[in-house]
Every structure is written in structure tokens, then in C-alpha cells.
Amino acid sequence: xxxxxxxxxxxxxxxxxxxxxxxxxxxxxxxxxxxxxxxxxxxxxxxxxxxxxxxxxxxxxxxxxxxxxxxxxxxxxxxxxxxxxxxxxxxxxxxxxxxxxxxxxxxxxxxxxxxxxxxxxxxxxxxxxxxxxxxxxxxxxxxxxxxxxxxxxxxxxxxxxxxxxxxxxxxxxxxxxxxxxxxxxxxxxxxxxxxxxxxxxx
Amino acid sequence: xxxxxxxxxxxxxxxxxxxxxxxxxxxxxxxxxxxxxxxxxxxxxxxxxxxxxxxxxxxxxxxxxxxxxxxxxxxxxxxxxxxxxxxxxxxxxxxxxxxxxxxxxxxxxxxxxxxxxxxxxxxxxxxxxxxxxxxxxxxxxxxxxxxxxxxxxxxxxxxxxxxxxxxxxxxxxxxxxxxxxxxxxxxxxxxxxxxxxxxxxx
Numbered sequence: 218x219x220x221x222x223x224x225x226x227x228x229x230x231x232x233x234x235x236x237x238x239x240x241x242x243x244x245x246x247x248x249x250x251x252x253x254x255x256x257x258x259x260x261x262x263x264x265x266x267x268x269x270x271x272x273x274x275x276x277x278x279x280x281x282x283x284x285x286x287x288x289x290x291x292x293x294x295x296x297x298x299x300x301x302x303x304x305x306x307x308x309x310x311x312x313x314x315x316x317x318x319x320x321x322x323x324x325x326x327x328x329x330x331x332x333x334x335x336x337x338x339x340x341x342x343x344x345x346x347x348x349x350x351x352x353x354x355x356x357x358x359x360x361x362x363x364x365x366x367x368x369x370x371x372x373x374x375x376x377x378x379x380x381x382x383x384x385x386x387x388x389x390x391x392x393x394x395x396x397x398x399x400x401x402x403x404x405x406x407x408x409x410x411x412x413x414x415x416x417x418x419x
Numbered sequence: 420x421x422x423x424x425x426x427x428x429x430x431x432x433x434x435x436x437x438x439x440x441x442x443x444x445x446x447x448x449x450x451x452x453x454x455x456x457x458x459x460x461x462x463x464x465x466x467x468x469x470x471x472x473x474x475x476x477x478x479x480x481x482x483x484x485x486x487x488x489x490x491x492x493x494x495x496x497x498x499x500x501x502x503x504x505x506x507x508x509x510x511x512x513x514x515x516x517x518x519x520x521x522x523x524x525x526x527x528x529x530x531x532x533x534x535x536x537x538x539x540x541x542x543x544x545x546x547x548x549x550x551x552x553x554x555x556x557x558x559x560x561x562x563x564x565x566x567x568x569x570x571x572x573x574x575x576x577x578x579x580x581x582x583x584x585x586x587x588x589x590x591x592x593x594x595x596x597x598x599x600x601x602x603x604x605x606x607x608x609x610x611x612x613x614x615x616x617x618x619x620x621x
Contacts, residue, residue, distance in 0.1 A: 265476045274467045275591035279602055289621055290611050389477035400481055405607035409492050419491055 221250035222410075223395040225383055227258040228306035230391035231284045231298060234336040236404045237329060238293050240394070243407060247414040253317070253328045255310035255376070256383045258303075258391055265389055269303045287404065295337045304335075304343040307376065308367045312352045314375045315366030326355045423452035424612075425597040427585055429460040430508035432593035433486045433500060436538045438606045439531060440495050442596070445609060449616035455519070455530045457512035457578070458585045460505075460593055467591055471505045489606065497539045506537070506545035509578065510569045514554045516577045517568030528557045 222244045226233035244251045262268060271277040281298065288296040309331045316327040334351035335342040342348055345367045353360035366372050383393075387400060394401045394410060399418070401410050412419055424446045428435035446453045464470060473479040483500060490498035511533045518529045536553035537544040544550055547569045555562035568574045585595075589602060596603045596612055601620070603612050614621055 261477070265478055267475070267478075273469070275463070275586070275589055276467055276469075278589060279591065279604060282602070283604070283608075286611065286621075290614065384477070387477055387480060389481065400484070402481060402485070403607070405605070406485075408610070409488065412492065419488075 219249055220397055221252040223252050223254055225254045225256050225388045225391065225393040225395070227256055227391040228309040228331055228335060228342060229303040230258065231296070231336065232287070232404050233391040234332050235284075235288055235291060235293055235296065236392035236394075236407070237332050238295075239291065239404070239407060240392070241325060243411060243414075249414065251325065253313060253324050254379060254383065255306070255313050255328075256388060256391065256393075257306060257310065257376070257380050259305065260380045261384060261389050264384055267389075271298075271302065291404070295333070297336065297339065299335055299339050299341075301341050301343075304341065306342065307373075308345045308348040309335075309342050309351075310376050310379075311367050311369070311372040312348055312363050314372050314379065315363065315369070316352070316358065318372075318375075319362075320357060323355055323357055327352050327358060330354050421451055422599055423454040425454050425456055427456045427458050427590045427593065427595040427597070429458055429593040430511040430533055430537060430544055431505040432460065433498070433538065434489070434606050435593040436534050437486075437490055437493060437495055437498065438594035438596075438609070439534050440497075441493065441606070441609060442594070443527065445613060445616075451616070453527065455515060455526050456581060456585065457508070457515050457530075458590060458593065458595075459508060459512065459578070459582050461507065462582045463586060463591050466586055469591075473500075473504065493606070497535070499538065499541065501537055501541050501543075503543050503545075506543065508544065509575075510547045510550040511537075511544050511553075512578050512581075513569050513571070513574040514550055514565050516574050516581065517565065517571070518554070518560065520574075520577075521564075522559060525557055525559055529554050529560060532556050 224240050240251050270280045313328055317324045331351050334340045340347045345364060349360050349364035352358050352363040390402045392404060396410055396413055399413060426442050442453050472482045515530055519526045533553050536542045542549045547566060551562050551566035554560050554565040592604045594606060598612055598615055601615060
């Protein structure tokens with residue numbers, strides 16, 4: 218089995234959400250799996266001096282328009298910018314790390330359920346109760362254990378390690394996909410990933 | 420005749436250069452022309468607080484790699500990041516505005532000759548003499564007049580107006596294409612522009 222695609226994303230990232238709807242099909246087409254790797258863009262912004270996209274003058278207005286248009290372009294109807302945006306995403310990220318630890322086969326459905334609660338159901342995913350509710354919509358996930366993982370020092374520490382490791386590896390955005398060591402930033406690099414997987418690089 | 424595509428770019432922008440190799444074919448395929456509109460990203464950065472891509476931590480390293488890869492992906496061999504980068508591009512921009520004024524049919528060849536001097540021949544396009552040399556490679560351009568345009572208050576003022584107008588219109592990056600009022604940022608939106616032109620919006 219080849220290496221999975223390392224799919225880095227923040228649960229508060231609109232383009233990360235759009236990419237989450239596309240990454241599995243792209244990977245599967247080339248016999249690859251997906252390693253879902255939640256990060257915290259807030260930690261990245263401390264390193265690169267950036268800010269949430271929608272808060273940047275000029276770029277913010279464009280981004281709101283581009284997100285909706287990109288969703289339509291990619292045939293993703295289930296998208297709307299949540300009323301509370303952006304949000305801190307530690308709760309969702311820790312639940313996902315706990316899932317990967319305890320129920321590795323459920324990582325993809327849990328990640329997608331969490332994303333969906335925020336970008337489709339417009340629920341405030343920064344609230345630990347909301348995050349636990351969303352995860353528990355996946356069969357096999359115990360809500361109480363998922364909720365407990367958010368405050369568990371083991372998963373707090375695991376998330377810190379993940380985020381630090383991602384930054385060390387040069388990850389600075391969401392989505393960010395690493396394919397056999399080659400980094401690709403953005404849903405708009407999926408065409409390049411496709412060719413990279415087909416041809417083994419170009 | 421439909422509206423031309425409004426193609427905004429900075430002569431120091433690598434992705435602007437790559438896009439300059441693609442924009443005419445894209446426009447022509449849909450019966451459109453191209454209005455070549457030079458801007459100064461330095462002026463945009465004063466508004467949006469951003470910085471040249473290669474100077475941003477983490478993102479800078481990625482960008483250098485992505486530029487080369489994107490050039491290969493799009494089949495553009497004639498690209499290399501110049502040894503002096505980024506540069507101020509007032510000289511080149513004013514020559515182009517002068518060309519549009521005096522020799523409108525030569526705007527595209529002059530824009531491409533200027534870009535080529537920098538990104539292919541690795542010449543310092545911020546030097547007025549280099550910019551005049553590059554423009555004068557286009558038949559019909561008088562080198563002395565092109566050189567004089569750089570210091571002409573008329574074209575200094577015209578460039579200021581262009582840049583201010585672009586920012587007012589929401590332009591903040593390079594390349595930035597406005598199609599019948601719809602804004603698209605980045606070479607990686609050319610697929611969306613293509614569909615927009617084919618379908619009259621989506």
C-alpha cells in the first residue's frame with residue numbers, strides 16, 4: 218500500500234471544507250488512502266504573521282464571493298459561510314485525534330460530520346457540546362467519550378504535537394496536502410495533485 | 420464585440436507572468452480581447468497589509484517551489500525566478516500605459532516583451548534603460564520615446580490613476596482578471612474563468 222495523502226486542514230477553513238468533499242475520491246482513484254490531519258491556523262498565523270482570510274482588507278470581500286463560487290464550480294451545494302466565523306477549532310480537532318487513536322476506521326466519517334455541522338448546519342463547532350453531538354452522529358462513536366477527549370491532556374498534547382509538526386513540515390494553510398513529500402496548498406492545486414499521482418511527479 | 424477581459428498584473432509577479440502566457444488564448448477562444456492593465460502590488464500592500472509572497476515565513480519557501488511546478492504544469496518552460504526579486508515596476512508599467520495610448524495594437528507584444536526580459540532573460544526590469552530596451556524589441560516601438568514615457572508626468576499620473584482605480588475596484592493581487600464585472604484572482608482561477616465564459620456565469 219502506498220503512502221496515504223496527508224490532508225491537513227483547519228475545521229474553520231471554508232476551502233478546507235470544500236476540499237474535504239473531494240479528497241477521498243481523488244485519493245481512491247489512485248489507490249491511496251487519506252490521513253486526516255487537523256491543524257490550527259491560529260498557531261500558523263503566529264509564525265507567518267497572516268490573519269484569517271475574511272479579515273484582510275480587499276481580499277476578504279473577494280474571498281466571500283470566491284468561496285461560494287468555488288463551491289458551485291466544484292458541484293458542492295452543501296456550503297454556506299457560518300454566521301460565527303472564524304472559530305477556534307481545538308474541540309473538533311481533539312475529537313478527531315481521539316477518533317484516529319481509538320477508532321481509526323471512523324476518522325473520515327467523523328471529520329466530515331464535524332465539518333458538516335459547521336459549514337452546512339451552521340452550528341457553532343467551537344462549543345465542545347456541539348462538537349461532541351456532531352461526532353456522535355457517526356455510528357460507533359460514544360458521545361460521552363468523544364466529549365471527554367476534548368478535555369483530556371493526552372489529546373491536548375497530541376494536538377499541540379500535530380500542529381507543531383505540521384508547521385515544522387512547512388504547512389501554513391488549509392487545505393494543505395502532502396503527497397509523497399510534495400506539498401500542495403489549496404483546493405486549486407487538486408489538478409496538480411491529480412497529475413502528480415498519475416505520473417509520479419512532473 | 421464583447422467586453423475584453425481586464426487582466427491586472429504586476430510586472431514583478433511570477434504568477435502574473437505565467438498567466439500572461441495563457442490569457443490571450445483563453446480570451447480568444449471565447450471571442451474576447453485582453454485589456455492589459457499593469458498595477459503596483461506595493462500600493463496594494465499598503466492597503467491590505469500584505470507583503471511580497473516570497474518574504475512571508477513558510478509561505479515563501481512553498482511559493483518558490485510552487486512557481487516552478489506551476490510553470491511545468493502549465494507547459495511554460497520559459498520561467499525562472501529572477502536573481503533580483505521582487506522589484507519596483509513603475510518603469511515597465513508606464514511604458515505599457517504609453518504604448519496603450521500611442522500604439523494600442525502593440526500593447527500585448529510590449530507587455531510580453533517586458534515580462535520576458537525579467538522572467539526569462541533575468542534582466543533587472545526596474546532599470547528604465549532595461550525596460551526601454553525590452554519594449555524596443557517590438558517592431559514599431561521607438562526606444563527613445565518609450566524611455567521618455569517613464570519620466571513623463573502624463574504617464575506617472577496615468578499609472579497612479581490606474582492603480583487607485585484597480586484598488587477601488589477590489590483588485591489586490593496578480594494576476595487578477597475581471598470578466599464582465601466578475602473578479603477572479605490567480606492563474607488557478609483560469610478554469611473558473613473558462614467555465615464563466617462558456618456558460619455566461621455559474
